[in-house]
Amino acid sequence: MSMRVAWARWYWIVILTTCAARTASDWLDCAHIATCHCKWSSGKKTASCASSDLRRPPALSSDVQVLDLHDNPLRNLPQEVFANIGLLNLQRLNLRATQLRSIHADAFLELRILIEVDLADNDLSNIPKEIFRGNERLRLVVLSNNPLTTLVADQFPPLPHLRTLLLDGCRLRSLHTNSLRNLKSLETIDLCRNQLTFLRLVTFSLPALKTVSLSGNPWRCDCRLREFKDWFLDSKLGTEDLVCVEPSTKAGSKWRAVSSESMTCAPEVRSSTLVVRAEVGVASSFGCWIHGVPKPKVTWLLDGVNVHNSSIDCDMEEVETIIDDESGERVPGSVRWVNITLLNVTTSAAGEWTCVAKSVAGEARAVISLVLPRSQTATARTAPGIPQLLGVVFGALGILASLGFIAAVACWHLRRRTVPPSRSFTDQEKRLIDASVVVSCDRSIGDMASPCDFELTEQSLDDNPPRGCGFDPVHITIEGTPGAFPPPPAEFAVPVPYGNIFISVQVAGRGETGKYPDLLSGGATLPRRSRTCCTVPAYDNMGPRVTATGSSTWSLPGASTENVEVSETPVLTLPPPPPEFVSL
Numbered sequence: 251m252s253m254r255v256a257w258a259r260w261y262w263i264v265i266l267t268t269c270a271a272r273t274a275s276d277w278l279d280c281a282h283i284a285t286c287h288c289k290w291s292s293g294k295k296t297a298s299c300a301s302s303d304l305r306r307p308p309a310l311s312s313d314v315q316v317l318d319l320h321d322n323p324l325r326n327l328p329q330e331v332f333a334n335i336g337l338l339n340l341q342r343l344n345l346r347a348t349q350l351r352s353i354h355a356d357a358f359l360e361l362r363i364l365i366e367v368d369l370a371d372n373d374l375s376n377i378p379k380e381i382f383r384g385n386e387r388l389r390l391v392v393l394s395n396n397p398l399t400t401l402v403a404d405q406f407p408p409l410p411h412l413r414t415l416l417l418d419g420c421r422l423r424s425l426h427t428n429s430l431r432n433l434k435s436l437e438t439i440d441l442c443r444n445q446l447t448f449l450r451l452v453t454f455s456l457p458a459l460k461t462v463s464l465s466g467n468p469w470r471c472d473c474r475l476r477e478f479k480d481w482f483l484d485s486k487l488g489t490e491d492l493v494c495v496e497p498s499t500k501a502g503s504k505w506r507a508v509s510s511e512s513m514t515c516a517p518e519v520r521s522s523t524l525v526v527r528a529e530v531g532v533a534s535s536f537g538c539w540i541h542g543v544p545k546p547k548v549t550w551l552l553d554g555v556n557v558h559n560s561s562i563d564c565d566m567e568e569v570e571t572i573i574d575d576e577s578g579e580r581v582p583g584s585v586r587w588v589n590i591t592l593l594n595v596t597t598s599a600a601g602e603w604t605c606v607a608k609s610v611a612g613e614a615r616a617v618i619s620l621v622l623p624r625s626q627t628a629t630a631r632t633a634p635g636i637p638q639l640l641g642v643v644f645g646a647l648g649i650l651a652s653l654g655f656i657a658a659v660a661c662w663h664l665r666r667r668t669v670p671p672s673r674s675f676t677d678q679e680k681r682l683i684d685a686s687v688v689v690s691c692d693r694s695i696g697d698m699a700s701p702c703d704f705e706l707t708e709q710s711l712d713d714n715p716p717r718g719c720g721f722d723p724v725h726i727t728i729e730g731t732p733g734a735f736p737p738p739p740a741e742f743a744v745p746v747p748y749g750n751i752f753i754s755v756q757v758a759g760r761g762e763t764g765k766y767p768d769l770l771s772g773g774a775t776l777p778r779r780s781r782t783c784c785t786v787p788a789y790d791n792m793g794p795r796v797t798a799t800g801s802s803t804w805s806l807p808g809a810s811t812e813n814v815e816v817s818e819t820p821v822l823t824l825p826p827p828p829p830e831f832v833s834l
Contacts, residue, residue: 277311291316294341309335320346320368327357340364346392347371359384370394370416380407388412394440395419401429408432418442418463427452434458442466447496448475462487470496471508473515473543473584479505515584516612517542519605526603526620528595537589538605538616546607546614548588553601557590562599565591597622 277295280286285302288295288310296316299308304322317340327350332340340361346368355378358364364385374396382388388409398420405426406412412433422444430436435458443466454462462482469475471494482488483506494500500508518541528534540548550557550566557564569587592599603618 277313281308281310283308283310286310288314300344307331307335307337310337312336312339315339316342316344318344319348320344322348324348325351327353329354329356330359331357333360338362342366344368345372350374353378353381355379355381355383358382361385363387366390366392368392369396372396374398376400377405379405382409383407386410390414390416392416393420397421399423399445401425403428404432405429406432408434410435412436413458414438416440417444420444422446425449425453429453430456437461439463448472449478451478451481454478459487463490464488464492465490467492468495469493469505471500471503471505472497472513476510476513476543479508479513480510514609514611515541515543517546517607517609517614519607519614519616521605521616521618523618526618528592528599528620528622530595530597530622532595533591533593534595534599534620535589535591536603536618536620537587538618540586540588540605540607541584542607542609542611542614543584544609544611545584545586546609548586549606549608550590551604551606552599554604560598562596563593565593567591595622 278288280288280297280299283299283302285304286297286299286308288297290296294315295311295313296318297308297310297314298318299322300318301321304319305324307317307319307324310317314337317337324345325348327345331354332338332343338360341363342365343358343361347370350369350372351374353369353374358367358381362384365387366389367382367385368390370392371394374393375398377393377398379402382391386409389411391406391412391414394416395418398417400423401417403426406429409432412435415430415433415436415438418440419442422441423446425446427450430439430453433456436456437458438461439454439459440463442463446464446467447470449464464482465488469492471479482492492505494503494505494508500512520539522537522539526534526536540546548568550564552560552562567589569589570585588605590603600620600622603620605616605618607614
């Protein structure tokens with residue numbers, strides 16, 4: 251019986267030993283990942299996969315408690331990246347220098363026993379709000395040497411066990427006053443080597459805080475830093491000597507050497523509006539915000555003159571206000587609203603109103619323009635009097651008379667017909683024939699376009715003009731020599747009512763031979779007029795004329811052509827006269 255019991259005990263011992271050896275070999279093999287080394291370290295199952303050129307966390311045994319992934323090009327951490335590969339028992343996670351640029355807000359979700367996380371030396375310019383939600387056991391968070399610029403309100407979720415937060419070597423310029431309020435157990439915070447110029451006391455109102463490291467920041471020792479500086483020096487939270495960088499009057503001075511009274515802020519003024527539109531007789535109100543430490547004195551100027559020295563009826567009031575400014579650049583309680591009310595706006599109130607804030611730290615101004623609507627003036631129209639009416643009438647008459655005179659002159663110029671003066675030729679051609687050309691037509695205006703004959707006479711017919719003809723005779727002088735055919739002068743023209751004129755020219759005179767002497771001696775004559783045109787005697791009259799044979803004859807009553815000698819001179823057929831001479 252005893253032997254059987256001993257055998258059973260031995261059997262179970264062998265089974266348990268074998269299972270334990272097999273389980274131990276599973277996590278120690280690091281899932282056969284050659285670049286990872288799994289071992290016991292400080293009583294923890296540790297997997298070291300540093301500098302293994304991994305792009306994502308490896309799928310190791312779920313027993314792994316410590317994972318070292320530093321110096322791997324991970325670049326980003328997706329949602330629940332560790333829970334998805336079964337690493338739910340991680341207690342320490344080293345992600346230093348893994349080129350991280352982004353982290354999902356739930357990357358560490360379900361890692362409920364995570365105690366330490368190191369994210370230093372990465373490229374994180376911001377971290378998601380409440381990034382460590384679900385990691386209530388966290389005690390250490392390292393974010394050193396990341397290009398972080400600010401921490402927003404409630405940057406971290408409630409972490410009741412967090413003791414240390416390292417933010418040294420970042421580029422932090424501001425911390426929201428509520429960025430750390432969920433870290434009630436925080437004991438140490440390192441903010442060395444950032445770009446902080448001031449901090450607010452309320453940001454560090456943490457009950458367990460023991461150490462605050464602030465060296466290496468460009469502190470501006472003015473009113474914004476004064477409260478925190480006094481508290482920090484009295485709290486004994488830091489041992490290093492902090493130095494002022496700004497303003498220039500305090501550059502290089504240690505905090506302990508700078509008095510609180512000298513830490514002032516120059517006034518700042520901001521107007522509520524640039525232009526105020528008001529109406530005469532109606533109340534109007536406007537104002538400006540004032541900031542400055544110590545409290546600036548505020549005055550109002552109208553076009554450069556203090557309103558207290560003017561007759562402007564106005565009231566002034568000041569109200570302390572709070573501006574919601576996440577950066578905390580203004581000291582709480584240092585901002586005031588200064589209002590001015592014009593009880594009865596007058597034209598003298600229009601102009602530039604200037605809000606002036608002045609203190610020992612400096613002066614600032616803001617300008618507000620008060621404008622009134624432009625006044626409109628109208629002139630009533632009255633009925634014109636008798637003098638004005640007469641002036642208008644005579645003026646109109648004068649204009650009409652002027653227009654009539656101009657029209658008469660124009661008509662006179664149009665009706666005036668002038669015949670160009672005679673044109674002289676060579677001395678050899680000069681023999682004068684002075685004749686009159688008379689219009690012998692008694693026609694209407696419609697008949698004036700038809701050609702009427704004209705006749706060359708030895709004397710003027712002005713004394714007995716033909717009945718019914720209303721045109722003045724036109725005198726034409728033509729010079730020529732016997733037997734020659736001079737060209738008509740270029741300026742020869744007859745007014746329009748006379749129609750066309752035809753000229754016959756003697757080719758060769760007969761001298762003294764023949765029954766009738768050559769009375770014209772080679773002169774040129776105009777053919778007689780048509781007998782059917784005008785009411786004149788039916789006989790051929792009007793003096794001497796040139797026959798077709800070239801000899802002279804008289805056109806007298808009863809004149810006979812029986813004894814007229816036939817000229818041996820051939821009849822000359824003349825070419826048509828030039829256009830400017832024929833058609834008039």
